[in-house]
Amino acid sequence: MTYIIASIGIWFSLAYQLPYAVLAMSMGAKTVRDGLNVESVSVLPVSYLTTLAVGISSFYVIFIVMFYMAIVKRMGFYYKISMLAGGALYFVSSICFSARDGAIFFALTMLFGFYLFRDLMSDGAKKKVFRVISVFGVIAIAFLCVFSYQRFFESGDVGNLVSGTLGYIGQQPYVFAETIASQVTFYGLDLRLPLISSILFGKVPDVVRYVPYEWSFGTFLKDYYAMYGWTSLVTLSVFTAFLFGLIFFNNKKYHPVTFLIALSFYFQFMTSGVFYFRLGTMPGNQYMVIVLLLFLGGKIFLRRGRLYIMQNRPLPGGRARAEFVGPVNVGR
Incomplete structure (x- = not known):
């Protein structure tokens, strides 16, 4: 389905x-x-x-x-x-x-x-x-x-x-360094977390940027800093690392589908984040909420599963044939 x-x-x-x-x-x-x-x-x-x-x-x-x-x-x-x-x-x-x-x-x-x-x-x-x-x-x-x-x-x-x-x-490391050295007016939640801003404060105002480094690629860390300076950069960086680290450290506790959702999102977040906080738009924020709900739903309803996997069986002549083996119990 x-x-x-x-x-x-x-x-x-x-x-x-x-x-x-x-x-x-x-x-x-x-x-x-x-x-x-x-x-x-x-x-x-x-x-x-x-x-x-x-x-x-x-x-x-x-x-x-x-x-x-x-x-x-x-x-x-x-x-x-x-x-x-x-x-x-x-x-x-x-x-x-x-x-x-x-x-x-x-x-x-x-x-x-x-x-x-x-x-x-x-x-x-x-x-x-x-x-x-x-x-x-x-x-x-x-x-x-x-x-x-x-x-x-x-x-x-x-x-x-x-x-x-x-x-x-x-350009990313240079833009990031210029942002740290030059930015004195910060965007708060309005630019990269507009969904949270709209929930907390109502209508999200348009963010006007004037200097090239403000719209150039500086990785997602640059966008973290642009919210509230060092406070947001350190807080959000630690939170991001702690959240994903906790999931990956306890990977055996999750159903494979649930873990794949988390791993896929991490890959998407980091690859797009090489340029900037790509998910830092209203649709991107909404997407993150949906993925979070999928992960939590998987954690609740797929607490234990059985995964049929394939592995290559050796054949004469050095060839291999893929066969299903299992079932293998996964999760709690």
Whole structure:
């Protein structure tokens, strides 16, 4: 039932966003980004359907984990292709904004899932998945190159291209240091935790930023500092480390599905956090609440489980055959 519900949401989100992704590609990355940054106009319309479609895209990590689980459990083609499409949703959504992070996160998450489930897949399944990763990897690199060219080099400015590409992966420590040294006016909860701000104080005011370091990539730690200075940086850093450390240290106490939810969220939080607090928006805050509810629900209702796993059985000639073994008791 979980796969059926998820697949319905995935195909809706894909069908809704795909035409706008094609439109954004036809307009060119620079035009789309100028519209967003200068005129605050998005290719996607402002509507509840847009919110729902983009919100579903946030679950791309969970969908990719479900894709690998479908392979391990030898589920039907519909479920496999649906979850793979779900994993690509954030990539499609990022094209609507001519953003480059969707390609990066999709490729990294596919590798993350492969690492988690590699010992549970047959050799044939591994080869097929590796081909999928290779194809999408080429597509991701192509989009990165096209978007980088359109956004930073159409005018022929080499310096702009260098700053827009090398700076994309190397500016974080410098921006973080500049934030620590220069920022004196802080955003409170309004910028990165607007859901909490709205609950505590009502309407969330628009945050106006004037200096480039305020909107440049400085990792999620920079956004922690920008709330209340050293107080928020230390408090939130310790809380984040303690929370995930507690879950991972006690991993054997959780049902595998519950633990996978936590592990997937940690991966998503850290990979996106390399750039900035990517989940620090109203939809991102809502997504974190949903994941928390899924984790707590799994902890309550899946306190004990039985997991059938696969392992490779040796055959003559050095070959291996994947067989199901178990059941294996997990959880409490």
